[in-house]
Amino acid sequence: MKRELVIVLDFGGQYNQLVARRVRECNVYCEIYSYKTDIEQIKAMNPKGIILTGGPNSCYEEGAATYSKELFELGIPVLGLCYGAQLMQHLLGGKVEKANVREYGKSHLTVDNSSPLFTNVEKESICWMSHTDYISKIAPDFKIVATTPDCPVAAYENKYKNLYGIQFHPEVLHTQEGKKMLSNFVLNVCRCQADWKMDAFVEEQIKAIREKVGNGRVLCALSGGVDSSVAAVLLSKAIGNQLTCVFVDHGLLRKNEGDEVEAVFGPNGNYELNFIRVNAQQRYYEKLKGVTEPEQKRKIIGEEFIRVFEEEAKKIGAVDFLVQGTIYPDVVESGLGGESAVIKSHHNVGGLPDHVDFKEIIEPLRDLFKDEVRKVGLELDIPEYLVFRQPFPGPGLGIRIIGEVTEEKVRIVQDADAIYREEIADADLDRSIGQYFAALTNMRSVGVMGDERTYDYAVALRAVNTIDFMTAEAAQIPYDVLNKVMSRIINEVRGVNRVFYDITSKPPGTIEFE
Numbered sequence: 001m002k003r004e005l006v007i008v009l010d011f012g013g014q015y016n017q018l019v020a021r022r023v024r025e026c027n028v029y030c031e032i033y034s035y036k037t038d039i040e041q042i043k044a045m046n047p048k049g050i051i052l053t054g055g056p057n058s059c060y061e062e063g064a065a066t067y068s069k070e071l072f073e074l075g076i077p078v079l080g081l082c083y084g085a086q087l088m089q090h091l092l093g094g095k096v097e098k099a100n101v102r103e104y105g106k107s108h109l110t111v112d113n114s115s116p117l118f119t120n121v122e123k124e125s126i127c128w129m130s131h132t133d134y135i136s137k138i139a140p141d142f143k144i145v146a147t148t149p150d151c152p153v154a155a156y157e158n159k160y161k162n163l164y165g166i167q168f169h170p171e172v173l174h175t176q177e178g179k180k181m182l183s184n185f186v187l188n189v190c191r192c193q194a195d196w197k198m199d200a201f202v203e204e205q206i207k208a209i210r211e212k213v214g215n216g217r218v219l220c221a222l223s224g225g226v227d228s229s230v231a232a233v234l235l236s237k238a239i240g241n242q243l244t245c246v247f248v249d250h251g252l253l254r255k256n257e258g259d260e261v262e263a264v265f266g267p268n269g270n271y272e273l274n275f276i277r278v279n280a281q282q283r284y285y286e287k288l289k290g291v292t293e294p295e296q297k298r299k300i301i302g303e304e305f306i307r308v309f310e311e312e313a314k315k316i317g318a319v320d321f322l323v324q325g326t327i328y329p330d331v332v333e334s335g336l337g338g339e340s341a342v343i344k345s346h347h348n349v350g351g352l353p354d355h356v357d358f359k360e361i362i363e364p365l366r367d368l369f370k371d372e373v374r375k376v377g378l379e380l381d382i383p384e385y386l387v388f389r390q391p392f393p394g395p396g397l398g399i400r401i402i403g404e405v406t407e408e409k410v411r412i413v414q415d416a417d418a419i420y421r422e423e424i425a426d427a428d429l430d431r432s433i434g435q436y437f438a439a440l441t442n443m444r445s446v447g448v449m450g451d452e453r454t455y456d457y458a459v460a461l462r463a464v465n466t467i468d469f470m471t472a473e474a475a476q477i478p479y480d481v482l483n484k485v486m487s488r489i490i491n492e493v494r495g496v497n498r499v500f501y502d503i504t505s506k507p508p509g510t511i512e513f514e
């Protein structure tokens, strides 16, 4: 599909995906490439603009990530951010040096509004800095267009060559006017038309899927999560009953989730597709008996999923295509785009089924960030509670029950979690917290209920705020909400006599308990 493109050249910065997301929020399609990408490849893509990201190096050091100066002579607008801004200066005749103090955090920014980067930007605002080096001398033909008290060159430009640099991070929310600055770059400097819209994407995809599939048959593993649900509906709109969705209920889903998925996608649901629900709960509980080690549990759950799926696929016979709900961050994090180290290994052990007979994979969401997948979901009229569902790990409650998984423990954690979610929604916090759930600790302790001594389990509540799930902070849930959750769980869930709230951030903790 032909669309205008802005490229993010990644020098290993931690915010690379965020930069691309911000560009896309301006309705401009954007992809991330490693700084090692050949210049001929870049020319062939014919981007409307190029953004160089931050990175961990010092550009004047031997072996530091760099690029050919030719990049600045292509006639394509370039914006350097942080390391990218320093590198452009370093290559074009400016000077970059180590600063006396590392500037980290919020700074007071003053901009020159005559720069196209700062059209309609407040003259004074707060920006987010994170750097040890600074630009001490600007290259010939460049002009300084922003400063902070500690940073003499907070932004610069060469209007005639369309080269710009920003020392701070416009992509993070702490930079108050950052969004406007990036939008100024892509719309005013690069002159993008802003044609990347999700309604058009849906139409294009449906057409493309129809063309590709013809009258072939398509198989999809539907988990009920956002990505697979959106992928399935997109396929259903395109090819209707040529699609079969297999939904494996592994008995480790949230309370009533299996029935909810069936209600939406099943025979009495809203979509034209063949829905197969496999109730494999007992099979999973059997396999997990006596297993306590978290990775072992993941492996069993992942492998069992593949086996169940293969068995169902065998009943259906050969298909032409298999649908995968891969999204753009999966592509970037698996090392295919960008440069940043793979921090989060892919948790879902198991991979693709070996014994399913298909010719090709279809990944209709491969180009999209999560927020875009949600927009597509809304375009497709998928119920909001499915579209805005929080992330739920593939191994499900299997990794929210510390130690051995049993049917009884699944019941406890399901009930506790349902109460927790109900109260969070009641307090209107459900859209503002990144991820929240109840887990079952492996601890039993003494309590007293009525006149009886109890010896029951402790439930742990978790709620985190996060941008990328790689770092996170515990959410500050009002005490009265927590108190109500505690009281309801202890009163309503048999087998629980204590409730903890986990305030650990990530790192050093993780979001899940296993």
Ligand code: XMP
Pocket (backbone or CB within 6 Å): 298, 347, 348, 391, 392, 393, 394, 395, 399, 435, 469, 470, 506, 509, 510, 511, 512, 513, 514
């Ligand atoms: P952690 O616990 O690693 O979680 O801080 C980060 C994010 O990843 C999710 N997660 C998983 N997702 N399979 C998944 O599909 C897994 O095994 C798994 N483990 C963690 C977690 O829910 C959070 O969103």
